Amino acid sequence: MEPIKDYRQVQEAINAFANQDVYIHLETTNGAYASHHDQTFFSAGAYIRNALVRYEIGKITGNDPYRVGLKINLGWIYAEGLTHFEVDEQNRLLLAGHDNKGKLAVALEISATPFE
Protein backbone atom coordinates (compact mmCIF):
# COMPACT_ATOMS: atom_id res chain seq x y z
CA MET A 1 0.00 0.00 0.00
CA GLU A 2 1.09 3.56 -0.64
CA PRO A 3 0.32 6.70 1.34
CA ILE A 4 -2.39 8.75 -0.35
CA LYS A 5 -0.35 11.71 -1.56
CA ASP A 6 -2.27 12.74 -4.62
CA TYR A 7 -5.95 12.19 -3.94
CA ARG A 8 -6.77 12.60 -7.63
CA GLN A 9 -5.38 9.12 -8.34
CA VAL A 10 -7.83 7.71 -5.79
CA GLN A 11 -10.67 9.82 -7.18
CA GLU A 12 -10.07 8.37 -10.65
CA ALA A 13 -10.18 4.84 -9.27
CA ILE A 14 -13.45 5.62 -7.44
CA ASN A 15 -14.94 7.09 -10.61
CA ALA A 16 -14.08 3.94 -12.55
CA PHE A 17 -16.48 1.92 -10.37
CA ALA A 18 -19.41 4.35 -10.51
CA ASN A 19 -22.80 3.34 -11.90
CA GLN A 20 -22.16 -0.40 -11.87
CA ASP A 21 -22.66 -3.27 -9.43
CA VAL A 22 -19.73 -3.40 -7.01
CA TYR A 23 -18.81 -5.35 -3.89
CA ILE A 24 -17.85 -3.41 -0.78
CA HIS A 25 -15.71 -4.37 2.17
CA LEU A 26 -15.92 -1.88 5.06
CA GLU A 27 -14.50 -2.36 8.53
CA THR A 28 -13.37 -0.40 11.50
CA THR A 29 -11.92 -1.82 14.67
CA ASN A 30 -9.92 -1.03 17.81
CA GLY A 31 -8.62 -4.58 18.06
CA ALA A 32 -10.04 -7.27 20.32
CA TYR A 33 -7.70 -6.47 23.21
CA ALA A 34 -8.39 -2.75 23.54
CA SER A 35 -10.63 -3.05 26.61
CA HIS A 36 -8.47 -5.85 28.07
CA HIS A 37 -5.45 -3.54 28.17
CA ASP A 38 -7.44 -0.48 29.24
CA GLN A 39 -10.69 -1.18 31.01
CA THR A 40 -11.85 2.41 30.60
CA PHE A 41 -11.66 2.05 26.82
CA PHE A 42 -14.99 1.65 25.08
CA SER A 43 -14.33 -0.73 22.22
CA ALA A 44 -16.50 -0.56 19.13
CA GLY A 45 -16.17 -1.78 15.58
CA ALA A 46 -18.17 -2.62 12.49
CA TYR A 47 -17.62 -4.92 9.55
CA ILE A 48 -19.42 -5.66 6.30
CA ARG A 49 -18.02 -7.84 3.54
CA ASN A 50 -19.33 -8.29 0.03
CA ALA A 51 -22.21 -5.86 0.23
CA LEU A 52 -23.46 -5.55 -3.34
CA VAL A 53 -24.22 -1.92 -4.19
CA ARG A 54 -24.17 0.63 -6.97
CA TYR A 55 -23.11 4.23 -6.46
CA GLU A 56 -23.75 7.25 -8.57
CA ILE A 57 -21.22 9.51 -6.84
CA GLY A 58 -18.10 8.56 -4.97
CA LYS A 59 -15.80 11.19 -3.57
CA ILE A 60 -12.55 11.48 -1.64
CA THR A 61 -12.20 14.54 0.57
CA GLY A 62 -10.16 15.76 3.54
CA ASN A 63 -6.46 16.37 3.95
CA ASP A 64 -4.54 13.32 5.16
CA PRO A 65 -6.21 11.41 6.69
CA TYR A 66 -8.92 11.39 4.05
CA ARG A 67 -12.60 10.55 3.94
CA VAL A 68 -14.42 8.66 1.20
CA GLY A 69 -18.19 8.73 0.73
CA LEU A 70 -20.26 6.74 -1.76
CA LYS A 71 -23.84 7.74 -2.56
CA ILE A 72 -25.56 4.38 -3.15
CA ASN A 73 -29.01 3.46 -4.51
CA LEU A 74 -30.99 4.41 -1.41
CA GLY A 75 -28.35 5.59 1.03
CA TRP A 76 -24.70 6.16 1.83
CA ILE A 77 -21.45 4.44 2.67
CA TYR A 78 -18.52 6.34 4.11
CA ALA A 79 -15.21 5.84 5.87
CA GLU A 80 -12.90 8.30 7.57
CA GLY A 81 -9.30 8.10 8.66
CA LEU A 82 -7.98 6.78 5.33
CA THR A 83 -4.23 7.11 4.83
CA HIS A 84 -3.18 4.47 2.28
CA PHE A 85 -4.42 3.04 -1.00
CA GLU A 86 -3.67 0.49 -3.65
CA VAL A 87 -5.25 -0.73 -6.87
CA ASP A 88 -4.30 -4.39 -6.61
CA GLU A 89 -3.56 -7.01 -9.28
CA GLN A 90 -7.27 -7.86 -9.46
CA ASN A 91 -8.06 -4.21 -10.16
CA ARG A 92 -9.75 -3.71 -6.79
CA LEU A 93 -9.47 -0.38 -5.00
CA LEU A 94 -8.16 -1.01 -1.48
CA LEU A 95 -8.25 1.94 0.91
CA ALA A 96 -6.95 1.72 4.46
CA GLY A 97 -6.37 3.93 7.46
CA HIS A 98 -3.33 2.99 9.55
CA ASP A 99 -2.74 4.53 12.96
CA ASN A 100 0.63 5.92 14.01
CA LYS A 101 1.86 2.40 14.90
CA GLY A 102 0.89 1.01 11.51
CA LYS A 103 -2.18 -0.79 12.80
CA LEU A 104 -5.17 -1.01 10.52
CA ALA A 105 -7.97 1.12 11.98
CA VAL A 106 -10.33 1.33 9.01
CA ALA A 107 -10.62 -0.26 5.56
CA LEU A 108 -12.86 0.49 2.60
CA GLU A 109 -12.49 -1.69 -0.47
CA ILE A 110 -14.34 -1.68 -3.78
CA SER A 111 -14.34 -4.54 -6.27
CA ALA A 112 -16.26 -5.58 -9.38
CA THR A 113 -16.05 -9.22 -8.21
CA PRO A 114 -16.80 -10.66 -4.76
CA PHE A 115 -14.00 -10.64 -2.15
CA GLU A 116 -12.76 -14.07 -1.02
Added chain:
Amino acid sequence: MEKERHVLVVFPHPDDEAFGVSGTIATHVQNGTPVTYACLTLGEMGRNMGNPPFTNRENLPKIRKEELKAAAAALGIQDLRMLGYRDKTVEFEDDEKLAKAMLSLINEVNPSLIITFYPGYSVHPDHDATGAAVVRAVESLPAAARPKLHCVAFSNNCVEELGEADIVHNISAVADKKLAAIQAHRSQTEQMFGDVTEKLKNQDPQMMVWINNERFWTYKFDK
Protein backbone atom coordinates in the same frame (compact mmCIF):
# COMPACT_ATOMS: atom_id res chain seq x y z
CA MET B 1 4.81 -33.84 31.72
CA GLU B 2 2.63 -36.90 31.44
CA LYS B 3 3.05 -38.99 28.31
CA GLU B 4 -0.03 -38.71 26.11
CA ARG B 5 -1.46 -40.94 23.39
CA HIS B 6 -2.31 -37.99 21.14
CA VAL B 7 -2.61 -34.26 21.83
CA LEU B 8 -5.22 -32.13 20.07
CA VAL B 9 -4.71 -28.36 20.19
CA VAL B 10 -7.68 -26.19 19.14
CA PHE B 11 -7.27 -22.41 18.77
CA PRO B 12 -8.88 -19.83 16.49
CA HIS B 13 -5.88 -17.77 15.32
CA PRO B 14 -2.47 -18.37 13.85
CA ASP B 15 -0.12 -17.36 16.73
CA ASP B 16 -2.54 -18.37 19.53
CA GLU B 17 -0.36 -21.43 20.03
CA ALA B 18 2.90 -19.47 20.09
CA PHE B 19 2.93 -17.60 23.40
CA GLY B 20 1.04 -19.77 25.84
CA VAL B 21 1.48 -23.36 24.75
CA SER B 22 4.22 -23.82 22.15
CA GLY B 23 6.71 -25.11 24.71
CA THR B 24 4.17 -27.70 25.85
CA ILE B 25 3.52 -28.70 22.24
CA ALA B 26 7.25 -28.98 21.46
CA THR B 27 7.74 -31.14 24.56
CA HIS B 28 4.97 -33.55 23.54
CA VAL B 29 6.42 -33.75 20.03
CA GLN B 30 9.85 -34.46 21.51
CA ASN B 31 8.29 -37.23 23.64
CA GLY B 32 7.11 -38.87 20.44
CA THR B 33 3.47 -37.95 20.97
CA PRO B 34 1.53 -37.06 17.83
CA VAL B 35 0.13 -33.52 18.00
CA THR B 36 -2.76 -32.24 15.88
CA TYR B 37 -3.20 -28.49 15.76
CA ALA B 38 -6.60 -27.34 14.51
CA CYS B 39 -6.62 -23.62 13.77
CA LEU B 40 -10.08 -22.27 13.05
CA THR B 41 -9.25 -19.06 11.14
CA LEU B 42 -6.36 -17.44 9.31
CA GLY B 43 -6.44 -14.30 11.44
CA GLU B 44 -7.88 -12.35 8.53
CA MET B 45 -8.66 -9.37 10.78
CA GLY B 46 -5.14 -8.86 12.09
CA ARG B 47 -4.27 -5.19 12.42
CA ASN B 48 -0.47 -5.16 12.36
CA MET B 49 0.32 -3.97 8.87
CA GLY B 50 3.80 -2.62 9.49
CA ASN B 51 4.93 0.96 9.12
CA PRO B 52 5.20 1.44 6.15
CA PRO B 53 2.61 -1.31 5.55
CA PHE B 54 4.04 -4.57 4.18
CA THR B 55 0.64 -5.91 3.12
CA ASN B 56 -3.07 -5.11 2.86
CA ARG B 57 -6.34 -6.50 4.21
CA GLU B 58 -6.75 -8.94 1.30
CA ASN B 59 -3.23 -10.40 1.28
CA LEU B 60 -2.74 -10.67 5.05
CA PRO B 61 -4.47 -14.10 5.33
CA LYS B 62 -2.04 -15.57 2.76
CA ILE B 63 0.91 -14.31 4.80
CA ARG B 64 -0.52 -15.60 8.06
CA LYS B 65 -1.22 -19.01 6.52
CA GLU B 66 2.46 -19.37 5.59
CA GLU B 67 3.52 -18.15 9.03
CA LEU B 68 1.24 -20.72 10.65
CA LYS B 69 2.84 -23.50 8.60
CA ALA B 70 6.30 -22.25 9.54
CA ALA B 71 5.44 -22.11 13.25
CA ALA B 72 4.00 -25.64 13.11
CA ALA B 73 7.19 -26.82 11.41
CA ALA B 74 9.33 -25.10 14.06
CA LEU B 75 7.48 -27.03 16.78
CA GLY B 76 7.53 -30.33 14.86
CA ILE B 77 3.73 -30.51 14.47
CA GLN B 78 2.99 -32.92 11.65
CA ASP B 79 -0.79 -32.61 11.55
CA LEU B 80 -1.90 -29.02 11.01
CA ARG B 81 -5.58 -28.45 10.17
CA MET B 82 -6.91 -25.15 8.89
CA LEU B 83 -10.64 -25.24 9.46
CA GLY B 84 -11.63 -22.30 7.25
CA TYR B 85 -13.65 -20.14 9.62
CA ARG B 86 -13.22 -16.37 9.48
CA ASP B 87 -11.46 -14.29 12.09
CA LYS B 88 -13.81 -12.54 14.55
CA THR B 89 -16.89 -14.46 13.40
CA VAL B 90 -16.52 -17.72 15.37
CA GLU B 91 -18.96 -16.58 18.08
CA PHE B 92 -21.62 -15.95 15.43
CA GLU B 93 -21.45 -19.47 13.95
CA ASP B 94 -24.21 -21.99 14.70
CA ASP B 95 -23.22 -23.26 18.18
CA GLU B 96 -24.42 -26.77 17.57
CA LYS B 97 -22.72 -27.11 14.19
CA LEU B 98 -19.47 -25.79 15.60
CA ALA B 99 -19.56 -28.26 18.50
CA LYS B 100 -20.30 -31.05 16.01
CA ALA B 101 -17.26 -30.07 13.95
CA MET B 102 -15.15 -30.22 17.10
CA LEU B 103 -16.64 -33.58 18.05
CA SER B 104 -15.89 -35.12 14.67
CA LEU B 105 -12.31 -33.90 15.01
CA ILE B 106 -12.08 -35.45 18.48
CA ASN B 107 -13.56 -38.74 17.26
CA GLU B 108 -11.12 -38.87 14.36
CA VAL B 109 -7.96 -37.95 16.26
CA ASN B 110 -8.89 -39.75 19.51
CA PRO B 111 -6.73 -37.53 21.75
CA SER B 112 -5.94 -38.31 25.38
CA LEU B 113 -5.45 -34.56 25.95
CA ILE B 114 -7.09 -31.51 24.38
CA ILE B 115 -5.70 -28.00 24.80
CA THR B 116 -7.94 -25.00 24.08
CA PHE B 117 -9.05 -21.67 25.60
CA TYR B 118 -11.05 -21.51 28.82
CA PRO B 119 -14.51 -20.26 27.73
CA GLY B 120 -15.37 -16.97 29.42
CA TYR B 121 -11.79 -16.26 30.56
CA SER B 122 -9.90 -15.76 27.32
CA VAL B 123 -10.62 -12.12 26.35
CA HIS B 124 -11.11 -12.46 22.59
CA PRO B 125 -14.64 -13.52 21.52
CA ASP B 126 -13.12 -16.07 19.10
CA HIS B 127 -11.11 -17.61 21.96
CA ASP B 128 -14.16 -17.94 24.19
CA ALA B 129 -16.34 -19.32 21.38
CA THR B 130 -13.71 -21.87 20.36
CA GLY B 131 -13.20 -23.04 23.93
CA ALA B 132 -16.96 -23.26 24.45
CA ALA B 133 -17.40 -25.38 21.31
CA VAL B 134 -14.68 -27.79 22.43
CA VAL B 135 -16.20 -27.98 25.92
CA ARG B 136 -19.62 -28.76 24.44
CA ALA B 137 -18.13 -31.48 22.24
CA VAL B 138 -16.25 -33.12 25.13
CA GLU B 139 -19.29 -32.77 27.38
CA SER B 140 -21.35 -34.79 24.92
CA LEU B 141 -19.09 -37.80 25.52
CA PRO B 142 -19.73 -40.13 28.47
CA ALA B 143 -17.65 -38.90 31.42
CA ALA B 144 -15.42 -41.99 31.38
CA ALA B 145 -14.59 -41.55 27.69
CA ARG B 146 -13.61 -37.87 27.88
CA PRO B 147 -10.06 -36.84 27.12
CA LYS B 148 -8.34 -34.49 29.56
CA LEU B 149 -9.13 -30.86 28.82
CA HIS B 150 -6.48 -28.26 29.64
CA CYS B 151 -7.52 -24.66 29.10
CA VAL B 152 -5.55 -21.44 28.65
CA ALA B 153 -7.01 -18.40 30.45
CA PHE B 154 -5.69 -14.87 30.68
CA SER B 155 -8.61 -12.52 31.36
CA ASN B 156 -8.06 -10.01 34.16
CA ASN B 157 -10.43 -11.95 36.44
CA CYS B 158 -9.25 -15.49 35.66
CA VAL B 159 -7.17 -16.15 38.79
CA GLU B 160 -9.75 -14.45 40.99
CA GLU B 161 -12.55 -16.64 39.67
CA LEU B 162 -10.84 -19.88 38.65
CA GLY B 163 -8.09 -19.91 41.24
CA GLU B 164 -4.43 -20.38 40.33
CA ALA B 165 -3.68 -22.58 37.32
CA ASP B 166 -3.49 -26.21 38.43
CA ILE B 167 -0.95 -27.13 35.77
CA VAL B 168 2.29 -25.27 35.19
CA HIS B 169 4.82 -26.63 32.73
CA ASN B 170 8.38 -25.39 32.86
CA ILE B 171 9.40 -25.52 29.22
CA SER B 172 12.91 -24.04 29.45
CA ALA B 173 14.35 -27.17 27.80
CA VAL B 174 12.56 -26.27 24.54
CA ALA B 175 12.56 -22.47 24.90
CA ASP B 176 14.48 -22.14 21.61
CA LYS B 177 11.65 -23.90 19.76
CA LYS B 178 9.11 -21.67 21.45
CA LEU B 179 10.99 -18.54 20.38
CA ALA B 180 11.26 -19.91 16.85
CA ALA B 181 7.48 -20.41 16.79
CA ILE B 182 6.88 -16.88 18.05
CA GLN B 183 9.28 -15.51 15.45
CA ALA B 184 7.59 -17.50 12.68
CA HIS B 185 4.47 -15.36 13.17
CA ARG B 186 6.47 -12.41 11.96
CA SER B 187 3.54 -10.24 10.84
CA GLN B 188 2.07 -10.35 14.36
CA THR B 189 5.11 -10.54 16.59
CA GLU B 190 7.95 -8.65 14.94
CA GLN B 191 7.08 -5.33 16.54
CA MET B 192 7.32 -6.74 20.05
CA PHE B 193 10.09 -9.21 19.31
CA GLY B 194 12.94 -6.72 19.35
CA ASP B 195 12.03 -5.92 22.92
CA VAL B 196 11.73 -9.61 23.83
CA THR B 197 15.14 -10.46 22.33
CA GLU B 198 16.80 -7.73 24.35
CA LYS B 199 15.17 -8.89 27.59
CA LEU B 200 16.12 -12.50 26.88
CA LYS B 201 19.73 -11.53 26.33
CA ASN B 202 19.72 -9.88 29.73
CA GLN B 203 17.80 -12.82 31.25
CA ASP B 204 15.16 -10.38 32.47
CA PRO B 205 13.60 -12.32 35.38
CA GLN B 206 10.00 -11.39 34.59
CA MET B 207 10.49 -12.27 30.94
CA MET B 208 12.09 -15.64 31.80
CA VAL B 209 9.15 -16.58 34.02
CA TRP B 210 6.75 -15.56 31.27
CA ILE B 211 8.58 -17.49 28.56
CA ASN B 212 9.43 -20.60 30.57
CA ASN B 213 6.17 -21.27 32.39
CA GLU B 214 3.02 -22.32 30.60
CA ARG B 215 -0.13 -22.37 32.69
CA PHE B 216 -3.30 -24.39 32.24
CA TRP B 217 -6.55 -24.86 34.07
CA THR B 218 -8.11 -28.32 33.97
CA TYR B 219 -11.69 -27.76 32.84
CA LYS B 220 -14.23 -28.66 35.50
CA PHE B 221 -17.39 -30.23 34.13
CA ASP B 222 -20.60 -29.94 36.12
CA LYS B 223 -21.34 -33.63 35.73
